[in-house]
Amino acid sequence: MKKVATKLENISKEFFDGKSWRTVLKEINFEVYTGEFTIIAGPSGSGKTTLLTIMGLILSPTRGNILINSKKVSGFTENELATLRMKKFGFVFQHADLIPALNVIENILIPSSIQGGTASRQKKDKAQELLEEFGLSDYINAMPQQLSAGQRQRVAIARAMVNDPVLLFCDEPTSALDVESSKIVLDTLKTLSRDETKEAQR
Amino acid sequence: MRRLVAIKILLHDRSTTAGAVLGVVAIIFLVGQQLTIFFGLLSFMSALVDHSGADVWISSKNTENINASGSLPIRYVDRIMGLSQVENADPIISTAGLVKRKDGKFQPVQVVGLARPNLTGGPWRFQEGDIDVLLDYEGVTVDQLDLKVFGEPESDDILELGNKRIRIAGFTRNIRGFGGTLIFTNLNKAREISNFSADRCSNILVRFKTGMNNSENLTRLKKILPLAEVLTTDDFSRQTRLYYLKNTGIGTSFGFSTIIGVLVGIVIITLTMYTNILNRQKDFAVLRALGARKKDIIIIVFYQAIFIALLGIFIGLLLLSFFLSGTRDSRLPSYMFSWVPPVHALATIILCIIGSLLAMRRATKIEPASAFR
Numbered sequence: 001m002k003k004v005a006t007k008l009e010n011i012s013k014e015f016f017d018g019k020s021w022r023t024v025l026k027e028i029n030f031e032v033y034t035g036e037f038t039i040i041a042g043p044s045g046s047g048k049t050t051l052l053t054i055m056g057l058i059l060s061p062t063r064g065n066i067l068i069n070s071k072k073v074s075g076f077t078e079n080e081l082a083t084l085r086m087k088k089f090g091f092v093f094q095h096a097d098l099i100p101a102l103n104v105i106e107n108i109l110i111p112s113s114i115q116g117g118t119a120s121r122q123k124k125d126k127a128q129e130l131l132e133e134f135g136l137s138d139y140i141n142a143m144p145q146q147l148s149a150g151q152r153q154r155v156a157i158a159r160a161m162v163n164d165p166v167l168l169f170c171d172e173p174t175s176a177l178d179v180e181s182s183k184i185v186l187d188t189l190k191t192l193s194r195d196e197t198k199e200a201q202r
Numbered sequence: 203m204r205r206l207v208a209i210k211i212l213l214h215d216r217s218t219t220a221g222a223v224l225g226v227v228a229i230i231f232l233v234g235q236q237l238t239i240f241f242g243l244l245s246f247m248s249a250l251v252d253h254s255g256a257d258v259w260i261s262s263k264n265t266e267n268i269n270a271s272g273s274l275p276i277r278y279v280d281r282i283m284g285l286s287q288v289e290n291a292d293p294i295i296s297t298a299g300l301v302k303r304k305d306g307k308f309q310p311v312q313v314v315g316l317a318r319p320n321l322t323g324g325p326w327r328f329q330e331g332d333i334d335v336l337l338d339y340e341g342v343t344v345d346q347l348d349l350k351v352f353g354e355p356e357s358d359d360i361l362e363l364g365n366k367r368i369r370i371a372g373f374t375r376n377i378r379g380f381g382g383t384l385i386f387t388n389l390n391k392a393r394e395i396s397n398f399s400a401d402r403c404s405n406i407l408v409r410f411k412t413g414m415n416n417s418e419n420l421t422r423l424k425k426i427l428p429l430a431e432v433l434t435t436d437d438f439s440r441q442t443r444l445y446y447l448k449n450t451g452i453g454t455s456f457g458f459s460t461i462i463g464v465l466v467g468i469v470i471i472t473l474t475m476y477t478n479i480l481n482r483q484k485d486f487a488v489l490r491a492l493g494a495r496k497k498d499i500i501i502i503v504f505y506q507a508i509f510i511a512l513l514g515i516f517i518g519l520l521l522l523s524f525f526l527s528g529t530r531d532s533r534l535p536s537y538m539f540s541w542v543p544p545v546h547a548l549a550t551i552i553l554c555i556i557g558s559l560l561a562m563r564r565a566t567k568i569e570p571a572s573a574f575r
Contacts, residue, residue: 049574049575052574053571053574056491058490058491058570058571058573058574059571078495078496079495079496079497082490082493082494082495083493083495085491085492085493086492086493086494087493091491091492091573093488093491093573093574094574097484097485097488097573099207099210099211099485099488099489100214100485101207101210101211101213101214101215101485102206102207102210106203106206106210109203110203110207110489110492111492111493112203113203114203114204114207114489114492114493114494114498115493115494115495115498116203116204116498116501117203118203119203159492171574
């Protein structure tokens with residue numbers, strides 16, 4: 001039986017636009033199971049990214065509860081949420097958003113050591129394995145500017161996967177790519193989704 | 203990883219980093235150079251006192267500095283020598299004079315006449331000759347830095363000082379007073395040049411026998427010389443410097459330019475580091491989204507401030523050392539106490555951290571959600 005990885009209970013989000021409060025999400029109830037490949041679709045401005053950031057514990061909902069592995073996170077401090085994000089979640093952004101000053105391997109190791117210390121040997125090996133898996137082993141010391149858009153997005157996926165996340169959040173990961181690169185990235189995500197421990201979303 | 207991220211971002215954004223480093227270099231060099239000249243002037247002010255080798259300086263009552271000593275009865279020397287604790291007491295004459303240069307023009311100088319045979323209070327660094335050249339009645343020493351103003355005289359050349367004949371008997375090395383050119387001669391020649399009568403002198407320099415309690419001896423001297431100013435060498439030196447600092451505006455002037463240097467540096471550091479954060483907003487948002495806490499972001503910016511500070515301090519101190527070595531043998535006052543560079547560097551690191559506070563504040567305000575925009 002599949003386990004609930006995250007559960008949203010009556011989630012609402014309101015933003016103040018300078019004049020009045022605008023409701024972006026209204027009483028959303030939603031569950032994601034381990035091993036699921038979930039796509040959130042909707043017109044522009046419908047709140048997809050807001051929902052994703054709330055699920056990713058980046059934005060706090062105005063009302064409602066989020067449960068991770070059946071545990072409420074509403075009482076968590078900002079630091080606890082950051083640590084939870086780092087350990088349990090992976091994020092792939094629309095434009096890869098690698099840190100341009102860091103090379104490929106350093107970018108991938110960010111989630112494993114951004115809270116201090118250096119990445120363990122195990123994490124470094126894992127990063128290299130991911131690069132090999134994604135056909136990027138020759139680019140381990142390359143700078144992001146030396147990579148194509150598709151390669152950058154695959155590095156971003158490797159970065160998201162380095163901590164073996166419970167949930168992998170992808171925000172329109174192919175929207176900035178050409179057809180060929182999109183296909184490679186989607187194939188990578190599909191491969192990952194076959195592994196029952198992760199979910200790719202949106 | 204935080205240190206790596208901090209330094210790699212700085213190295214990546216070379217132009218903004220260079221701007222911030224320039225701010226630190228400005229603080230180190232501008233302030234350091236001001237301090238060098240300031241300490242140089244301070245050392246000029248009290249050079250005669252500091253290098254006299256005396257334990258106590260006796261001056262006329264209410265004397266505030268070495269260059270405004272008035273005159274003392276020379277019989278005080280006998281009174282002082284009457285104390286068993288005194289090794290020697292030597293009068294000196296300090297007076298202004300005019301040297302007739304080779305081109306016929308006049309050069310104002312400060313003349314210091316020393317009592318033979320001890321020549322206490324005499325020159326302490328020589329380029330050519332030694333202090334004994336002043337035992338000769340007409341012998342004077344001039345400083346190598348002043349040779350140009352005297353028309354490049356050579357050893358044994360005869361010049362006129364206060365319409366009296368003098369002979370260049372030796373050359374001192376980098377000895378200058380606050381009033382500029384210093385000429386040392388013996389007491390008799392100085393008296394001949396000036397208006398000092400045979401029974402008067404400017405100051406009396408006292409040296410105690412070794413192993414004597416100086417504070418007790420000072421009290422004894424004050425007791426037997428109630429109408430004179432009796433000060434230890436250190437006190438007279440401090441008093442002389444304080445007099446010039448208070449009465450010439452040098453302290454205010456240098457203090458003001460030092461503050462300007464510090465402010466300019468802080469503004470440059472603050473603006474460049476803040477700009478750096480603005481340019482890297484997306485990167486910091488990504489770091490936050492990937493798990494960096496506000497504390498981690500502050501540490502990254504802190505490391506950047508320290509890196510900028512250390513690099514700027516290194517370059518600044520290097521430039522300052524060039525400045526010091528370039529001015530060592532020049533007429534420009536320049537002196538640096540050995541404790542100043544480390545204190546200056548530490549203060550600059552603190553200033554850099556202060557300068558980075560705005561950048562830290564901005565960086566922690568960046569919302570991790572903006573990584574998705």
